[in-house]
Structure formats: structure tokens, C-alpha cells
Amino acid sequence: MTEIATEKKWPDQALTIESIDLEAQGVAHRPDGKVVFVEGALPFEVVRANVHRKKDNWEKASLLEVLQESSQRVTPGCPHFGLHAGACGGCKMQHLEASAQIAVKQRALEDNLWHLGKVKPEALLPPIQGPSWGYRYRARLSVRYVVKKGEVLVGFHERKSRYVADMRQCRVLPPHVNAMLMPLRHLIGRMEARETLPQIELACGDHVTAMVLRHMEPLSESDMAALRTFADKHQVQWWLQSKGPDTVRLMKGALGEPLSYALPEFGITMPFKPTDFTQVNPHINRVLVTRALRLLAVQSHERVIDWFCGLGNFTLPLSTFASEVLGIEGSEALVVRSGENYVFNQANRDKPLAPTSFVARNLFEMTPELLRQDGAADKWLVDPPREGAFSLVQALAEMHQQPELRQGWMPPKRIVYVSCNPSTLARDAGVLVTSAGYRMTYAGAVNMFPHTAHVESMAVFDVS
Template sequence: MNARSRARVSSAPQISTIEDLSHEGRGVTHHDGKVVFIEDALPGERVEWLRTKRGPNFDEARLLKVLEPSPDRVTPKCVHFGVCGGCASQHLSSDRQIEFKQRQLTDALARIGKVSPPRILEPLQADAWNYRRRARLGARWVPKKQRVVVGFKERSTSYIADLQRCEILRPPVDAMIPALSALLTSLSIPNRIPQIEVSVADAAVALVIRVLEPLTAADMEHLHAFEKAHDVRIYLQPGGYETVAPLRSDLPPLTYALPQFDVTLQFLPTDFVQVNGPLNELMVDRVIQLLQLTAEDTVLDLFCGLGNFSLPLARRAKHVVGVEGEASLVARARDNAARNGLTNTEFFTANLAAEDLQTSGWAKRRYDKVLLDPPRAGALEALPVVAATRPNRIVYVSCHPGTLARDAGVLVNQLGYELTEAGVMDMFPHTAHVESVAVFERIQKKKK
């Protein structure tokens, strides 16, 4: 950026009234006929702001002062809010956060999918603090501080926020960040450790430390001492996920339970598990209620992972078929079913986003109910197969309202289903992330 461009960006402070929130949770206003996104500003507020970036379609700005605050503004619990990029909405009351997410969902369904649910489900919520059992923390050696900084990335920068505590991480990791910083600083390669993956199981805490160079014997002593002092399990990752290995090999596996279904699942510290454990329990219960299962139902669970939904489904249905793209997770799902004494399940490996699924044996069967739980990219490629199996009811769990809306439009406008209900589930409180669930029923053709 040249000097003239910098001068234009660093214009004089402006005063505006905030009209709305963007999908990322930023305040939206207009200035000189152009949209401006302002960090931390809330609808209805009159604020003073300074432009930080000009773009062809919109500008970005920094909040300088709230002149007339919204009644929905609250004091953030975290002292790092505004610097750390882990949360975006701590300054907005919980009720308004949920309303914002619900509107994101219904707006996307209408705008993208051209559909509207006749019934809005009550939002699903659990504790808003200390909920995060899975996280990837960045680590960076900072020469000026002569130590390794550990935390999430800062907002709009590549720097790591220098955290002392995290109010959304599950205990004991929420208060462990300074100790992790000290541990990494004590090692012989403090500038060659880019991240720590955190995984909090029901009875253990796993820390996967990425190391770009070999550790010394003294380093290993430090790591073993930290494990003992903080009652955690340390894993080292020198390469890809296949290289992850624990310091000790005599420990029991990581597990989490879904007690209402008498199910316990084992997982590895790098496996995908739902971030919010208490909300996950509520979500599994809601999904099974929405599927309206009977003891005679055969259910297809696409994107099944290690069995988070499949195993509880098997407690209620006659037979469950799970399909997942990652072979290691499929193996874990089979093992989990066996450990829980479930003999009415089958699991298959298939790339649900790319393969010609019509030729797969499992895809040629008839299913009474189908559960979809895809990643952010959605389930578009799998929808023709789903429709071909002619389920009476489809429940779609989504982590992105845009792709859910797109897929809902296909199911309703092309494949013979109607959207009957939808709602949000607050998997990530204090962020703009929208988790949701939608129900589709097959339209029965009238007999002549």
C-alpha cells in the first residue's frame, strides 16, 4: 500500500448508527453510499469509528467509542476479548446472540434455498462458558518477550494472542495456558513448535504438541514432569497425523459418554468430536426425537464419523448403516459399536463428496430414515442417493447455514421433500458460528 492509499484509509473518525450485524458478527452501517463493517459495534448503537481498510464493495473499520450503547450490550467476561480471535460476540447478550443465529438460518433458507420452515424449533443451548473440549492453540516464539506465546490467533492478524486464561476452554485447560507457555519456552526448540491441539475427554486431558525438530533427552524430562504435575497426557506430532504418538503407551483410551443412550465412545486426540460436550448430548437426543424412530426402522447415517449418532440410533432402531469418508473413523465406529454390544450396525467407507455413490451396495438399499451430518461443504453430492433410498424422513445437522440452505432447496424443489421444521443449536457460544438442524418429510403422492 502506498502513502496515498494509507492516507485515504487513515481518514478522520466518523459517527454512524449501526443498522445490523454481518454474518461474522460485525456491525453494519453505510457511509457515503457504501457498506462499512465495524468490529464490536451492535445494532441500534451510535458509534464513533475509524476506517481501517477500503475495498471495492465495502470498507472495514475499528470501533473508537460507543456514544449510545445498545441495551443488549454486556461486559465481556474475558479480559482478552477484542484482541483474541477466539470469540466475536461476548459483548452481546446471550438472548440476542441466539436471535442473531436464528435469523442467519432463516434468512439463508429463504434467500439461498427459497424455502421456509413452517415451524421454528426452540434453540438448543447448554452452558455458555468453559464448553470447548477440542481446540487448536497456536504457539509462537516471541523474541521481544523471550518466551513462547500460546493462544488463538488475534483478530485480523497472523499473530498469536498472548492469553493468560480462556473462558471458553474446558477445565483444566482454561487456566493452563501460562503453564503451557512456560513449558514450551523451557524446551530446546521453542521457535519450532507451532501449535498444541487440546482434547478434553470425560476422564483425561490430551495435548498434542507439534514439533518441527527432534527433542532432546532434557526436553523429554520436562514433558514427563509437566504430564505428572498437571495430570495430562502429552502426545508428540513430528509429521502428519499418522505420526502422533503418546509419551506413555500404558494409558487407557480417551472416551466420552452419552449416558442417556448407555453409549461410551473411544476416540483419538486428533479425531473429530463435537466441540461442545454438553450441547452434543442435547443434540443427539434432539436428532433422535426428530427422526421419530420406531423399533422397526432402518436408518442411514451419512458422514457418521466415529459413531456419535450411529450408536445412539442403534439403541432405538432395528438397523443402522453408517457411512464416512475417513477410513480410520469408520474403523473406530465399528470398534465402538462392538464395545457397546451393538450388533445391529454396519459401517462403510466412501467419499460422500466425490464418488459415484449409486453403485455402492449400501446405497441400493431402502431406508426408513436418513441422518445427514456433513462438514461445512454440505451434502449436495449425496442428496440424489439419499432421495433414491426413499426415506420418509430426513434430519440434516448443519454447521453452515449457507450450504444447508442450498441443500434444502434441492431436497424441496427437486427431490420431492418438504421442509417441516428447523432451528439453531448453540454449539459455539460467543462466536458467529451457526449450528442448526432441519427436518424434511417425503411428499406422498396422492392416489388417483
């Protein structure tokens, strides 16, 4: 007698997860069409969930039980990850296999481009990936002395909370920094100022680890001595911050070479200070710069503008190919620093860099007049903050729609846009394609922050 297979019956309240959003919430639909977001659930799982928030069109729920598990579910690599109270909020996707995480981010990029910008790339770039652990060379660690427990906490905040998680390890930090978390707790616990030390900012270079200690009252001699002892033992360079960012100073007596990172493919070394903006993930940054320049395909006779140039992370590599480069940045301080980095590299190379200059400009108030003032360029590299480059692309669109504004100025033939926010990239892409005479030839995701919901990406625009 042949056994007839029957479809498995689930409880009436079971939910079938269809997809996952960037908050790492599984997305399901009830029979009436209402969307249910389930924390901790993965695509293709069947789950039971506890609804804790209801609106007309959607509900939010927490995971109670996985009835059918996804093949992409993995055991989190960190004991502090989870949905429970007190869990660290630094990561959201450790329960999802690493390659599946990048697929989610690629899909988020494509969805944003289409739904927000009404554009689709002609071709998708392979995602840029790197190490899943030990990648986070920059971090802002909160510090709190818990009087009732008589101990210090150092780490990220708990999930959806202002409290500091009780972290004893963190695998996304470099191994040598991970090993310092407990010693840091013991150090601060012994300091007289332990109740007025709210934050430690971490910045790792290729050879130096710097920590910026925010202190809200002057440090005693004994506290300074404790910091020096810790620095000698753990090879840390302490910087002190008494008030705002402009008060950051290298601790008196601190030794060691300056912070820097290398871009070896271009023969470039980038000195930086611990509060300067640098990419969190140096492994990905090297690949990012290489791909951006390959896609820009700069020729030796071309002039290039690097918008939102920062310290010159793209500008100086561009100077190894172009005939002339202009770096434009909103911060006067970063313009000075990028100029210093150009001089430093020019003095330490066998082959000179192309003539390169840097100017400060409010890039959120761009106009066609300012575009003409900065001169025409054959290629653009655009790397804005999360707010995007709307004013810049809008000015470019005005130049395209009103030829009389150009007065001999020509738009760039190609733009490579590096983004840390898919929604503002989508908005700006919509302007470039529908109003500025470009087509989107390529786009792809960049996994700068594995295990988190953060999406970085890159897109290429060519004149139609």
C-alpha cells in the same frame, strides 16, 4: 408551561446500527444506500466510526465512539477480547449478551435458508444452548517462542493476524485447561526444542485431558523428562506428533485410561483418539444427539442410514432404537474406529445394539447407483462437514425425478440434517425441497460455539 420533548440530534457523521452480521460487525446504511460494516458496533446503537476500506457499494469501519449504547451490550468476560492490536481472535461476540448471540445465529440461519435456498421451515425449533464459558473441549493452540522477548506464547492467533496472541487466560477453555496456559508457557520456555514446537492440539474426554505436541525435531531426554513431570503434576496425557497426523503416538511411559465421552441417555460410551473428529462442545453434543433422534422418531422395525457417520456419534445411539443401522463415512480410518466403538459398546451393554455395519464411501461423488447399492432406509441422519452434502441430495433428487432409476428403491420418509454451515445447508435444502420431493418441516440453530460467529443448525425434511 409544558416542556416539549425534542428528538436528540446526533453529529452528521453518526451511524445508526440496524443489525449485526456473523463477523460481529454492526450494519448501517448511509443516506445514499451504501452499506457500512462497523466492527464492534451492536444493533440499535448510534456510533461514530473510522472508515478504513471503501468499495462502490459498501465500506468497512472501526468503532470510534458509542453515542447511544445497546441494552444488549455487556462487558466481555475475557481481558484478551477486543478490537485493539494484539487482541485474541478466538471470539468475536463477547460484547453481545449471550441470548442475543443465539438470536443473531437463528436469524442468520433463516436468512441463508431463504436467500440461498429459497426455502422456509414450517416451524422453528427452539435453539439449543448450553454453558457460555468453559465449553471448548477441543482446541488447536499455536505455540511461538519470541526470541526478542525471551518468552513463549501459547494460544489463539490475534485478530486478523498470523501472530499468536499474548493470552494468559481463556475462559472458553475448561477451567483446568485455562489454569494450565501459563504453566504450559513456562514448560516450553525451558525446553531445548522450544523454537521448533509450533502447536499443541487439545482434546478433553470425560475423564482424560490429552495434548498432542507437534515437534519438528526429535526431543531430547531432558525435554521428555520435562513433559513427564508436567503430565504428572497437571494430570495430562501427552501425545507426540513428529510429522503428519498419522505420526501421532502416545508418549512412551504415558499412563491413564483412553480418551472417551459418554452419551448417558443411550448408555453409550465413545472411545476416541485425540486427533479423531469429535464435537468441540460435549454439553451441546449430548442435547444435539438427543434432539436429532427424537426428531427422527425411529421405530423398532425401521432401517436407518447415518451419512458422514464419523466415530458413530449418532450411529450408535440409533442402534439402540432401530432394527438395522448403516453408517457411511468417507474416511477408511474412521470406518475402522466406528466399527471398534460398536464392538466395544456391544460388549459392555445389558441390552444388545441392533445389527450395525459401517462402510467407506466417497460422499462427494454419490450417484443413484450407489444409493441403490447401500439399500433403502426408512430414515436418514445426515451430518456433513462444512462442504455440505450436495452430491448426496443431488443423487436423491435424480432418483425422484427419474423413477426408472429407483428399481424398487424407496426414498427415506424423513431426513434429519445436522449442519455446521448454514449456507451449504440452505443450498442442500433447496435441492431437497425443489427437486427431491421433500418439505422442510423444522429448522433451528445450535449454539455449539458461544461468543464466536460459528453457526450450527438442524433441519428436518419429510416426504411431501
